[in-house]
Amino acid sequence: MLDKFREAKQLEIDSLQKDFVEGRLPAVYQGERPSFVEAVRAKGPGAVIAEFKPASPSAGILRDSLNPMDFADMYANNGAAAISVLTEHKYFKGTPDFLFMMSRPGVPLLRKDFIFDPLQVAMTASSPASAVLLIARMCEDVNHLAQLIEIARMPGLAPVVEIFDQADLDMARAAGADIIQVNNRDLDTLEITLDQARRFIKQKQEGELWICASGVSERSQVEEMASLGFDAVLIGTCLMTAEDPGAKLAELTGA
Incomplete structure (x- = not known):
């Protein structure tokens, strides 16, 4: 599955590399970038990161007639500590423009995409995002992941490193990650179980921030x-498919 996502991003990376060679990469965003970590810790443990995604590879279109700005307000008003914004287009129908459209309420934004090239991190830094998702197993090795983490931190982005298994966690730690996101989906079967989160949280170390994603x-x-x-749970599909996403989020956050 990750291979097809990597393939889908290649055109974007080729375009970014061309812009880089020609000196046309966008400048680092100069506006306010609220702290992702502080926002999660303020509402944690169990803070809710509410996700905005128009579609998913497994379920297709999740909701028609979406207004990202309305969702940003709805999530901010119903207790979200942060908002996860899908920016991948082919499978999730997202766009990096969502990061600008959803920044109005001032809730920290996590850019969720398939990011494995330094120029993708640089592009993220040109947006109002406060955090960027890095999937450990999309990196070639520890040094590759460490490089992406370092590049993210320079402009003030929080690097959230997603893991699926023990090898991923070991790589994340070796690369210097301190925000660990456990994905409860089995990439081979696509089945989701919270037993994954229940098992891995036992390895949490002092100073780390942990997020439970999926399920x-x-x-x-x-x-x-x-x-x-x-510290937080990331929730997407059940919000996007709820009859009243705001009410569902209020229920989940206890707001």
Whole structure:
């Protein structure tokens, strides 16, 4: 699955490389970039990172007639500590423009995409995003991941490193990651189980911030993950498909 996502990003990377050679990369964003870590810790453990994604590879279009600005306000008003913004176009129907459209409420934004080239991180730094997702196993080795983490931190982006297994966690730690996101989806079967989060949280170390992603759709699950030590849970599909996403988020956050 990750290979097809990597392939889908190649045109974007080729374009960024051309811009870089010709000296046309955008400048670092100069506006306010609220702290992702501080926002999560303020509402954690069990803070909710509400996700905005028009579609997914497994479910197709999740919701028609979306206004990203309306969702940003809705999420901000119903207790979201941060907003995860899908910017991948082919499979999730996202765009980096969402990062600008959803920055108005001042809630920290996490750019969620398939990012494995330094120029993708640089492009993220030209947006109002406060954090960027880095998937450990999309990197060639520890040094590659460490480079992306370092580039992200320079303009003030929080690098969120996503793991699927023990090798990913070991690589993340070796690369200097201090924000760990456990994805509960099995990439081979696409099945989701919270047992993944329950198992990995036992390895949380002092000073680290941990996020549970995929499979949480009820307040009781948010509370369980918080009790286990997760600083935050990332919730997307159940919000995007809810009849009233704001009310569903208020239920999940306890707002």
